[in-house]
Amino acid sequence: MLTPDKVIHIYPKDEEDEHVIFLTYPPIGEPYSECKCEPWFKPADNGHVLVIHASFNGREGLEWANDILNSNK
DSSP, rough: OGGGHHHHHHHHSSSSSSOOOOOOOOOSSSEEEOOOOEEEEEGGGGEEEEEEOSSSSOOHHHHHHHHHHHHTO
């Protein structure tokens, strides 16, 4: 069972709104986040889970596009 000490939140700095750094832990199934950015979950080592929060202004989309464009050079 996943417990709060096994959860690591990753979220952008300098956001226009606050991220909800809280999870609901149902007895069965996956944890659930009420953050408006709709974070995704990624398993990590030792039973930990990364909760990866998106930026509210979508800036990571621009960063991904730049990475793709620069990888073709």
